Amino acid sequence: MSAHTQSVRVTPADAHNGRLVSNLHPPDWQNPTPAPRYNLVVIGAGTAGLVTAAGAAGLGAKVALVEKHLLGGDCLNVGCVPSKAIIRSSRAAFDAKMAGDFGVRLIAPSQVDFPSVMERMRKLRADISPHDSAERFAKLGVDVFLGVARFAGPDTVEVAGQTLRFKRAVIATGARAQQPPIPGLAEAGYLTNETVFNLTQCPARLAVIGGGPIGCELAQAFQRLGSQVALFHKNAHLLDREDMDAAAIVQSAFIREGVAVRLNARITRVERNGGEKRVCYVAQGKEEAIVVDEILAGAGRAPNVEGLNLKIVGVQYDPRKGVLVNDRLQTTNPRIYAAGDICLAWKFTHAADFAARIVIQNALFLGRKKASALTMPWCTYTDPEIAHVGLYELDARERGLEVDTYVREFKDVDRAVLDGEKEGFVKFHVRKGRDEILGATIVARHAGEMISEISVAMAARLGLGRLASVIHPYPTQAEAIRQCGDAYNRTRLTPKVKKWMSRWLAWQRGGLPR
Ligand SMILES: Cc1cc2nc3c(=O)[nH]c(=O)nc-3n(C[C@H](O)[C@H](O)[C@H](O)COP(=O)(O)OP(=O)(O)OC[C@H]3O[C@@H](n4cnc5c(N)ncnc54)[C@H](O)[C@@H]3O)c2cc1C
Numbered sequence: 001m002s003a004h005t006q007s008v009r010v011t012p013a014d015a016h017n018g019r020l021v022s023n024l025h026p027p028d029w030q031n032p033t034p035a036p037r038y039n040l041v042v043i044g045a046g047t048a049g050l051v052t053a054a055g056a057a058g059l060g061a062k063v064a065l066v067e068k069h070l071l072g073g074d075c076l077n078v079g080c081v082p083s084k085a086i087i088r089s090s091r092a093a094f095d096a097k098m099a100g101d102f103g104v105r106l107i108a109p110s111q112v113d114f115p116s117v118m119e120r121m122r123k124l125r126a127d128i129s130p131h132d133s134a135e136r137f138a139k140l141g142v143d144v145f146l147g148v149a150r151f152a153g154p155d156t157v158e159v160a161g162q163t164l165r166f167k168r169a170v171i172a173t174g175a176r177a178q179q180p181p182i183p184g185l186a187e188a189g190y191l192t193n194e195t196v197f198n199l200t201q202c203p204a205r206l207a208v209i210g211g212g213p214i215g216c217e218l219a220q221a222f223q224r225l226g227s228q229v230a231l232f233h234k235n236a237h238l239l240d241r242e243d244m245d246a247a248a249i250v251q252s253a254f255i256r257e258g259v260a261v262r263l264n265a266r267i268t269r270v271e272r273n274g275g276e277k278r279v280c281y282v283a284q285g286k287e288e289a290i291v292v293d294e295i296l297a298g299a300g301r302a303p304n305v306e307g308l309n310l311k312i313v314g315v316q317y318d319p320r321k322g323v324l325v326n327d328r329l330q331t332t333n334p335r336i337y338a339a340g341d342i343c344l345a346w347k348f349t350h351a352a353d354f355a356a357r358i359v360i361q362n363a364l365f366l367g368r369k370k371a372s373a374l375t376m377p378w379c380t381y382t383d384p385e386i387a388h389v390g391l392y393e394l395d396a397r398e399r400g401l402e403v404d405t406y407v408r409e410f411k412d413v414d415r416a417v418l419d420g421e422k423e424g425f426v427k428f429h430v431r432k433g434r435d436e437i438l439g440a441t442i443v444a445r446h447a448g449e450m451i452s453e454i455s456v457a458m459a460a461r462l463g464l465g466r467l468a469s470v471i472h473p474y475p476t477q478a479e480a481i482r483q484c485g486d487a488y489n490r491t492r493l494t495p496k497v498k499k500w501m502s503r504w505l506a507w508q509r510g511g512l513p514r
Pocket residue numbers: 043044045046047048049066067068069070071072073074075076078079080081083084147148149150172173174175193214304307308339340341342346347348349350351352381
């Protein structure tokens with residue numbers, strides 16, 4: 001055994017964060033004595049590393065897991081978990097503000113107690129943390145090493161002065177927020193996902209850089225929690241990788257809620273003036289500036305490839321895209337695999353999870369599993385949410401596939417009308433001439449919950465016509481999925497079939513139609 005050298009601090013240093021750290025990077029942790037050789041050495045204990053390590057150990061492999069910071073990685077500590085906790089609070093605040101629309105007139109003014117919102121988040125994050133704890137993984141039979149890992153030779157990894165020999169290794173070191181190349185930004189200081197959840201006071205004025213999923217989710221949440229948010233995006237509309245109609249709905253919700261959306265915007269420089277920051281930018285050809293209290297950078301992710309000594313083991317990487325892998329998630333060194341944000345274009349926790357499952361089979365059991373065979377859904381947790389699975393119409397066209405598109409708008413779905421959630425839709429792209437779902441997008445308050453039905457259908461190769469025969473309880477918003485199925489089935493009622501049906505019915509009535 002040997003003591004690890006680094007200690008980790010998460011601010012504010014309250015009881016919740018104390019619990020978090022004692023689970024995920026225990027200050028008194030003793031690194032074990034390394035085994036003579038490991039079946040698998042896993043570098044990084046985010047979702048990809050944890051799932052790989054737990055799964056492999058469960059199947060009897062001798063596994064070492066190395067983490068330099070907090071087990072759980074981005075998702076638990078500075079990603080999905082804290083963001084979804086504060087998004088939930090921001091929804092509660094928004095619902096209270098909009099209660100009058102539901103006939104519920106609240107008399108007291110609604111001002112959010114931001115420190116309580118953040119404390120709730122810290123508590124819930126600490127409550128969830130035992131699942132990813134060093135102690136739990138040690139109990140699962142994994143040798144947990146705390147410290148910075150790097151390759152030291154063709155089959156060795158070094159950590160905290162110890163050498164781990166491996167038969168196979170997995171790089172699961174994730175990604176971090178990219179620093180936007182804006183003059184003056186670093187000097188003025190800015191927040192990223194690594195620091196924003198440490199806030200205990202709500203910034204009165206907040207500039208968010210980046211109109212992708214992370215920027216949009218946090219911009220809306222902070223606006224609802226009491227900040228005046230300005231959201232800067234370099235392109236012509238927010239969430240521009242999503243279905244355009246879907247993104248447009250979210251964008252109008254943002255504008256309605258008072259987010260100052262600046263599109264086609266290029267921030268030219270940032271200047272610090274005492275406690276304030278002046279953001280100078282050009283948007284639609286005009287030079288302008290705003291003064292804010294904090295800036296949050298949420299534009300792009302950079303893979304954590306540095307310091308791993310990848311060159312000495314022949315693992316090729318691109319500083320922007322990360323470690324290069326084939327469809328079986330094998331790097332350019334056949335003994336080394338990668339999983340999660342370090343190598344995937346899909347930067348999601350569930351993608352990291354399923355990549356890890358592929359790696360276990362391929363690295364340890366001569367498996368031939370392919371990442372391209374995954375049916376990958378995702379969701380952006382704005383309000384309304386945008387959830388998607390499969391191909392967008394544009395992707396389908398690029399692959400030379402012709403599609404028929406079926407849309408059901410929530411304004412025509414009873415439950416959505418009753419919920420006051422008429423904005424949004426379910427949209428299916430079906431291969432022309434076949435009952436084969438190629439992709440689908442849902443815009444709804446709980447789109448993330450609804451998309452799985454379509455993922456199941458796609459994974460099981462059930463067509464849209466079959467979804468029409470699945471009974472959905474009334475009234476639910478998910479009825480919109482079945483109604484798209486009905487619309488699909490109506491298109492199969494060709495004039496010829498209709499003619500035969502009316503002849504049959506006429507015959508039943510005792511005569512033939514004229
Ligand atoms: C604000 C935000 C919100 C998000 N929300 C969602 C969401 O709602 N849903 C969703 O699916 N995804 C979400 N994501 C994405 C999700 O967090 C990531 O896709 C996921 O965490 C990737 O897991 P990973 O294991 O690949 O990497 P990570 O979680 O980044 O883990 C990598 C680990 O490797 C460690 N490490 C790095 N280098 C070394 C080294 N040399 N030695 C030892 N350890 C090392 C790091 O410390 C880290 O713990 C969000 C991300 C952010 C930033």
